[in-house]
Amino acid sequence: MKKADTLGDELRRQGISRRTFLKFCAAMATSMALPASMAPVMADALAATRRQSVIWLSFQECTGCTESILRSYAPSIESLIFDFISLDYHHTLQAAAGRAAEDARDQAMQENWGKYLVIVDGSIPLKDGGIYSTIDGHTNLETLETVAAGAAALISVGTCAAYGGLPMARPNPTGAVGVDEIIKDKPVINLPGCPPIPEVMTGTIASFLTFGRLPEMDRLGRPVAFFGDTIHDRCYRRPLYERGKFARGFDDEGARKGWCLYALGCKGPITYNACATIKWNQGQSFPIQSGHGCLGCSEPRFWDKDSFYKPLSATHWGNAAGLAAAAAAGAAVGAGVAVLSRRHQDTIAKGE
């Protein structure tokens, strides 16, 4: 299929009106907390932008992130971003296979050296020389370092690429790490989530295309526009938390009435993501709305942190045996101190 030079040409060719495109840009600007006046600026910038070469690297992953991005309001305008960017390498989506696929990547790198965008999903195994995941005879570490050398920026999609994710869960048999543990000399942005929200991925790419740089990030390298608030702060069940209305089981009266899921282990208060605002499946719902607490999947080490069903305020306090041992030790010391005191009293009484 012949591709137009700019997104504007491509949109016109596909019969997308400027009005529709502006609506998309307004939605993107809003979701990234940009002022409404930025929408036409964004539209002009995007329309004039040349196709951005994108190389998508899949490492230790489950393809859930790709599944997620494919559901980006398809077939509405978000999908056109992918007509607009030149997705030069993506295991799951590209037609080529084997040597032809690898050649396509090499060619894209040569033609766009220093300018292409690298998207990574999946963690990178480092243990035992990184042998646990290889592609075309190269370890993921070798591939990442080679491809990142000519990248303008890297986007880590999913918690695995961002923080190691599930492959890094204890005991981390492959020595998995996230991208920013390896790549230190290029801009890297993390879009964690298991999977990330599709619009977070497309919105961040759109932001990069518009402004030519990655958006403002938080301390964990996530775009503030999407990860600035906790799920709890934006949750529609928050008033029920404040009123002390908690579901205590998944089939009790509280659950049926849609009360707060804090007591059932919801990690919304410590999870930064846009699920409660952008939601999933075209704004249809998100986990809490469907009756299950937040798992905290966009936070580092979410898999190892805790039981998904343990309330946040319940702790890992140990066990009764440990406290009984502490009590026994306390009794022994107390008794010893009392005996010493009595001896001391006797000594004084004798006038010695």
Add this chain to the structure above:
Amino acid sequence: MSVTLLDFARGPAMQWALIIFVFGMVWRLVGVWGLRHKADHSQPRVTQGVWKRGLRAVFVRVLPYPEFAPKVQGQYWISYVFHLGFFIVLLFFVPHILFFEDILGFGWPGLPNNVIFFVGGITVAALMVALIKRILNPVTRMMSNFDDYFAWFVTIAPVVTGLLVNANLIPNYELMLAIHILSFQLLLIYLPFGKLMHGFWLMVSRWTTAVRFARRGGLS
């Protein structure tokens, strides 16, 4: 990825705080109760039912001695406000109940967060007044030592940090939550080793003093 402060507070810090708390409590209780009672060589004036005097003192001393009431009742009421406020916040905030339920295996009904928020605010205010009164009064100021001020600090710290967590004033919620949990652990660790032990000695000393006085024909 390193372990966060919240992971530390909810994990190892909580384990050690509880171990030190239980160890210290039992040490103090056994250590004091194991001491030899002071010999009283006087002729007992009351020989039967001295325990009733002890029980009476436990309840009668809930209010100040009438003679002293005008001077001390302000202190009494302020103390009641922050003691009750502290325990309402500790025992009836639902996330706190979930904490206890995890350890004890049972829970109880809680109060709405806004009520807890309000009571917490009053508790902090009462503790501040108590501190100011302590400092302004030359007698209590001279009597006070590090233990008094540190006991006040470890009492007010969990309430203040808890209010800050709830108010979400600090953008980094999980950091504030971790500080809140750690401040509670500081209270747990310090409790057996300072004047906060009055929580356990108060009734015992009222009883013991009343019984001793009764033996001599007096009232405590």
